[in-house]
Amino acid sequence: MSILEVQNVNKSFGGLKALQNVNLKVEEGTIHAIIGPNGAGKSTLLNCFVGKLIPDTGSVMFNGQSLLGKKPYEINQMGVSRVFQTPEIFGDLSVFENVMIPCFAKRDGAFRMHAIERVEREVDIREAAEQMLIDVDMIDKKHMIASSLSRGDKRRLEMAMCLSQNPQLLLLDEPTAGMARADTNNTIELLARIQDRRHITMAIIEHDMHVVFSLAQKISVLAQGTVIVEDLPENIKGHPKVKEAYLGEAAE
Amino acid sequence: MLGLNKKDTKFLLIVICLTLATPFLMQPFAEGTALAQFNGGYPDLMQRVAIFGIFAIGFNILFGLTGYLSFGHAAFLGVGSYSAVWMFKLLSMNIIPGIILAMIMSGLFALLIGYISLRRSGIYFSILTLAFAQMSYNLAYSVLTPITNGETGLQVRPTDVRLLDGANAPDYPNLFGWTMSTSYKWELGAHQFTFNVGFYVCAVIAIAAFYLSLRIFRSPFGLMLRAVKSNQQRMSYTGLNPKPYTLAAFVISGMYAGLAGGLLASMDPLAGAERMQWTVGGEVVVMTILGGAGTLLGPVLGAGAIKYLENIFSKINESVLHSWFSFLPDGLEDAVVWLFARFTGDGWHLTLGLLFMAVVIFLPGGLMEGGARIRAKFGRRGDIDETGAATKTPAE
Numbered sequence: 001m002s003i004l005e006v007q008n009v010n011k012s013f014g015g016l017k018a019l020q021n022v023n024l025k026v027e028e029g030t031i032h033a034i035i036g037p038n039g040a041g042k043s044t045l046l047n048c049f050v051g052k053l054i055p056d057t058g059s060v061m062f063n064g065q066s067l068l069g070k071k072p073y074e075i076n077q078m079g080v081s082r083v084f085q086t087p088e089i090f091g092d093l094s095v096f097e098n099v100m101i102p103c104f105a106k107r108d109g110a111f112r113m114h115a116i117e118r119v120e121r122e123v124d125i126r127e128a129a130e131q132m133l134i135d136v137d138m139i140d141k142k143h144m145i146a147s148s149l150s151r152g153d154k155r156r157l158e159m160a161m162c163l164s165q166n167p168q169l170l171l172l173d174e175p176t177a178g179m180a181r182a183d184t185n186n187t188i189e190l191l192a193r194i195q196d197r198r199h200i201t202m203a204i205i206e207h208d209m210h211v212v213f214s215l216a217q218k219i220s221v222l223a224q225g226t227v228i229v230e231d232l233p234e235n236i237k238g239h240p241k242v243k244e245a246y247l248g249e250a251a252e
Numbered sequence: 253m254l255g256l257n258k259k260d261t262k263f264l265l266i267v268i269c270l271t272l273a274t275p276f277l278m279q280p281f282a283e284g285t286a287l288a289q290f291n292g293g294y295p296d297l298m299q300r301v302a303i304f305g306i307f308a309i310g311f312n313i314l315f316g317l318t319g320y321l322s323f324g325h326a327a328f329l330g331v332g333s334y335s336a337v338w339m340f341k342l343l344s345m346n347i348i349p350g351i352i353l354a355m356i357m358s359g360l361f362a363l364l365i366g367y368i369s370l371r372r373s374g375i376y377f378s379i380l381t382l383a384f385a386q387m388s389y390n391l392a393y394s395v396l397t398p399i400t401n402g403e404t405g406l407q408v409r410p411t412d413v414r415l416l417d418g419a420n421a422p423d424y425p426n427l428f429g430w431t432m433s434t435s436y437k438w439e440l441g442a443h444q445f446t447f448n449v450g451f452y453v454c455a456v457i458a459i460a461a462f463y464l465s466l467r468i469f470r471s472p473f474g475l476m477l478r479a480v481k482s483n484q485q486r487m488s489y490t491g492l493n494p495k496p497y498t499l500a501a502f503v504i505s506g507m508y509a510g511l512a513g514g515l516l517a518s519m520d521p522l523a524g525a526e527r528m529q530w531t532v533g534g535e536v537v538v539m540t541i542l543g544g545a546g547t548l549l550g551p552v553l554g555a556g557a558i559k560y561l562e563n564i565f566s567k568i569n570e571s572v573l574h575s576w577f578s579f580l581p582d583g584l585e586d587a588v589v590w591l592f593a594r595f596t597g598d599g600w601h602l603t604l605g606l607l608f609m610a611v612v613i614f615l616p617g618g619l620m621e622g623g624a625r626i627r628a629k630f631g632r633r634g635d636i637d638e639t640g641a642a643t644k645t646p647a648e
Contacts, residue, residue, distance in 0.1 A: 050489065097475060
């Protein structure tokens, strides 16, 4: 069963057609990679999933419900979390607080006036956040201010924040961009482990083919705003259309 | 105790002791000595310190936690004052109804202004609040004269209705018959201490206001407000709607300002439009930053420091300066007095400006950061966290 279904999505910015008749289906419990050359429209497509952009035409359905016109926080409350290309974390707060906030959001909804309760006494939230930090190997950095973390750790923290909400769909925008090989392998291992244990559906935008072919169970190739191929990883390698998209006419 | 952990309870107890001991702390010098003019332990000043402390505590909930800088909080102070005086005129000289209405009206007013201003953030939000404050000032000054009595200001009169007051009720603001202006003096050797009813009413309310802000700082709600300041984008992609959080903080801080305004009117039952002028709103910004935005105690210290210095500096006029420098040769004396007179008396605002610049440049975390640095120098770890959220970045 597909958890995310994108049909005939079009989006233009002025005269530039960023997305043209995009169709995409993400199956539940799988890791689905979206690849393509720079400017193919990958990030635009992702922005259409989370309420940052509204497509001109077409539909985006999540679990049978339309995501169009919904606010980012409403979409998150439906079960979609997003990891950004440059880590978006709460830089002034401690690592622990960073993970507690999504736990509160999951439990209490988009707004609750919990001014009389005490963070100290929220045992279930604290335990969940601690467990999450153990899962991503960051428990020793619990009291550090998030902005002082290394870049790789910021990424890992953002992933922990998203995962602590136990989302039905996790969107990752180049989760390993700018990482050293060792960190990349750590991330691959972390994502594989999570998928194995929690069966969270993931949609990944990625340039690094090592990451894509290590993780993806299905791959969509986007070029010039349209999906040119959607297939299993083994059929993508060496596919003539993909070669053409990446290397241009010269490949023929 | 009271839903606080050990550290916070200790902290609160210290604040309570300091507040209640203000008549001693602000009166360190013996009467009749040359230093007696630096004593600040008279009722009017102590009341103002407590009241502006409340104002700054409330302002800090908005500015310190969410980072939204409002220049319009004077409007809520004014609304509070007008509401309180109306209650004195219509219902009773007892300050309780006045203070309650002051908080309700300023809360409603804050809801309206906040709802509109919070559609924008950053500098645009600040400009919007400034515009609203200036609008409120002009409304109070001229358009709404039937309610505000225009430039004369709203005053209580013997002919007022005062429905709840009996024939024997006092004609001055009081708490169940205890008038605010009552003072008890205590002579101890050459020292003289004044215990004023009005000050203690303000002090008890200030302690309650401080306690409430302490609870907000430690609550999940307070955590969300800090998240607003840190990263709104992440917040909304985490399933949280930042708008109601900021609006709630805005209304709470508006009600604190209204409470302060109501208390100002309770100490001296008149309300004028000048209380709504943007300079008053600017003053609370300066107090908060001077003390340390985002820390619990900082804004109170800032309010105390500014109100104290304002009173002391304003009192130092040219004749006082002449008496200080009379030992100098004539020509030199005049020159020195002329120089110092620019910074004292009417020139106090120049001193305040320089002080503010110095703090922003050298001590961006305010007096609280200064305290932490001194403690760190003497071997103890500078523990800013003890007094609130540690903020490493200077206030925006």
